[in-house]
Amino acid sequence: xxxxxxxxxxxxxxxxxxxxxxxxxxxxxxxxxxxxxxxxxxxxxxxxxxxxxxxxxxxxxxxxxxxxxxxxxxxxxxxxxxxxxxxxxxxxxxxxxxxxxxxxxxxxxxxxxxxxxxxxxxxxxxxxxxxxxxxxxxxxxxxxxxxxxxxxxxxxxxxxxxxxxxxxxxxxxxxxxxxxxxxxxxxxxxxxxxxxxxxxxxxxxxxxxxxxxxxxxxxxxxxxxxxxxxxxxxxxxxxxxxxxxxxxxxxxxxxxxxxxxxxxxxxxxxxxxxxxxxxxxxxxxxxxxxxxxxxxxxxxxxxxxxxxxxxxxxxxxxxxxxxxxxxxxxxxxxxxxxxxxxxxxxxxxxxxxxxxxxxxxxxxxxxx
Numbered sequence: 001x002x003x004x005x006x007x008x009x010x011x012x013x014x015x016x017x018x019x020x021x022x023x024x025x026x027x028x029x030x031x032x033x034x035x036x037x038x039x040x041x042x043x044x045x046x047x048x049x050x051x052x053x054x055x056x057x058x059x060x061x062x063x064x065x066x067x068x069x070x071x072x073x074x075x076x077x078x079x080x081x082x083x084x085x086x087x088x089x090x091x092x093x094x095x096x097x098x099x100x101x102x103x104x105x106x107x108x109x110x111x112x113x114x115x116x117x118x119x120x121x122x123x124x125x126x127x128x129x130x131x132x133x134x135x136x137x138x139x140x141x142x143x144x145x146x147x148x149x150x151x152x153x154x155x156x157x158x159x160x161x162x163x164x165x166x167x168x169x170x171x172x173x174x175x176x177x178x179x180x181x182x183x184x185x186x187x188x189x190x191x192x193x194x195x196x197x198x199x200x201x202x203x204x205x206x207x208x209x210x211x212x213x214x215x216x217x218x219x220x221x222x223x224x225x226x227x228x229x230x231x232x233x234x235x236x237x238x239x240x241x242x243x244x245x246x247x248x249x250x251x252x253x254x255x256x257x258x259x260x261x262x263x264x265x266x267x268x269x270x271x272x273x274x275x276x277x278x279x280x281x282x283x284x285x286x287x288x289x290x291x292x293x294x295x296x297x298x299x300x301x302x303x304x305x306x307x308x309x310x311x312x313x314x315x316x317x318x319x320x321x322x323x324x325x326x327x328x329x330x331x332x333x334x335x336x337x338x339x340x341x342x343x344x345x346x347x348x349x350x351x352x353x354x355x356x357x358x359x360x361x362x363x364x365x366x367x368x
Contacts (some may be wrong), residue, residue, distance in 0.1 A: 002080040002366035005073075009062055009090035011041030012225075013254065014194060015279035016110055019136075019158050020085050021046045026355035027362060028052050031330065034077070036070070037093070038062060053077075062090025070097035076367040079103060081366050086132075087111045092123050096132060104131035104365050108358075110158070112125070112276040112297060113143040127151070131365050137277040139297035150191045156362055157301075158277045159354030160345060165286035167263040176264030180219055187215070188327050190265040190289075192223040192258060192280045193272065194249075195233040199224070200294070203271035203317055205239050206251070210321035212248055220269075221263065225254040228265060262308060263287040266334060267327050268309075275299065286345045290337035292323045302349070347362055 004027065019326060020035075024046065027033050034053035037043050038061045047054035054161070057071060060066040074082065074097060082098035082105045084091030091107065098105040107130040124147040127133065133153045135141040141153045177184050190209070193199040201222060208220045226233035240249045255261065262268060268284035268291045276298030284291055285302070291309035293299050294316075305307045310326070312319030327334050 001031050001079060001360070002232065004034070004083055004362065004366075005061070005077075005079040006033060006035045006080045007091055007094040008035065008037040008043060008085045009065050009088040010041035011037040011039040012085075013256070015158075017041070017043050017046070017087060019110065022159065022161065022351040023355055024042045024050055024052065025356050027359060030359060031362065031366070032081070035262070036062075036073070050281060058319070059290035062093055064093055067093050067097050067100070070094055070155070071101050074098065074101045074103060081106065081362065085110070087113065087123060089123065092126050095126055097187070097312040099129050104205050106130065106132045106134065106361060106365055108134040108136075109140060109144060110136045112140055112144045112274050113147070122181065132361050134361060137213075137298040138302050139301065140276045143297075156204055156354055156355075156357045156361075157349055158279055158282060159349050160279065160282040160286045161351045162286055162346060164222060164285060165259050165260060165263065167287065169263050169288065172260050174264070176205035176221075176261055180221070182219055186219055187266045188219045188221060189267045190221045190223070190262055190267050191269045191271070192262070192283075193270070193275075193278070195222070195224045195226040195236060196229040197232050197296070198272060198274050200271040200273045201236055202239065203315070203320065204269050205236060206247075206317045207269070207271070207320040207324065208242055208249065210317065211246065211324050211328070212245065214325060216248075218328065219248055220260070221250045221252060221265070223252055223255055223258065226251070258283060259287065260274065261321065262289055265289055265325060267292060269320070270294070270299065272296065272299070273314065277302065282345055282349050283314065285341035285349075288338035290327060290334055290341060292320060292327065304340075307343055308337055 008242045036055040038057040043056050084107045095105045097194040129150045136158050141155050144153050146360050164329050191204045268289050294314050295311035305311045310323035
């Protein structure tokens with residue numbers, strides 16, 4: 001049994017923490033596991049529930065000034081493997097601490113690396129120091145491979161716990177409409193994700209405006225915290241007020257009942273500009289809800305156009321709006337797309353498959 005330190009640049013709820021939670025649930029039964037992260041978010045509640053050790057960062061967080069502190073932590077607790085979750089600078093610094101202490105490091109990258117002209121060259125330089133690299137999509141692997149062409153990059157798709165999304169859709173539908181204070185027959189389109197420019201909620205709003213011209217009863221719900229880019233969040237709300245859409249657009253903030261809300265929705269809308277393998281799309285598919293999204297790298301590995309949803313070219317607001325209206329006009333189409341979505345997640349994107357594959361990588365690096 002190896003001692004594994006999982007390092008996360010965040011502790012607050014969201015897709016990366018959901019994935020890490022599922023991995024920890026599996027790995028902690030095979031290896032001694034611990035987590036290191038800043039803040040005091042949900043990750044520490046997860047660690048307490050799983051009865052695994054949790055370390056809060058110092059005032060330096062995971063910045064370069066904390067590298068020596070991380071070295072002392074690794075040595076003191078005799079960790080065998082360092083597992084860095086995300087491509088941010090914090091996990092990179094943890095990788096350096098692993099290198100300095102002679103420990104192998106696994107770098108699990110759940111972002112889409114930018115091109116050579118945009119990417120932080122310090123980060124990609126250190127890719128070669130990782131004993132194993134995990135990418136969450138084929139598109140992510142291709143982006144990483146540009147910088148380490150001779151290194152194997154493991155593709156392990158994000159997975160979802162299907163049981164969490166196996167709900168009574170009729171009850172969920174009624175509950176969501178009670179929350180919105182609209183009639184039971186009202187169509188609801190859901191968007192979920194941190195309110196930030198990369199997630200592209202402004203495009204969802206522009207598409208909603210187009211849809212409401214012909215489907216004025218439709219309600220659009222946005223889930224996600226707004227503290228990350230407050231000016232962007234304010235811009236979104238200003239758009240709603242300027243175009244007088246307050247009766248149809250709802251910003252509900254972060255909620256911990258995403259499975260219930262998505263199960264009660266008619267359609268899931270995702271207009272991110274860069275998002276290699278979003279967990280929220282898997283959640284919608286697992287709940288049997290069709291997806292309309294921009295055709296971007298990674299998302300095109302999740303959604304099969306015409307089978308589990310529809311994809312529109314990046315920035316094509318009219319294409320998004322047309323797909324939404326097509327789904328709203330045909331309950332049979334929505335039902336068929338939803339059934340195929342659930343089947344696709346069952347076949348390819350289960351949490352069990354993801355965790356089994358991650359454990360294989362850990363065992364290989366730990367020499368077990």
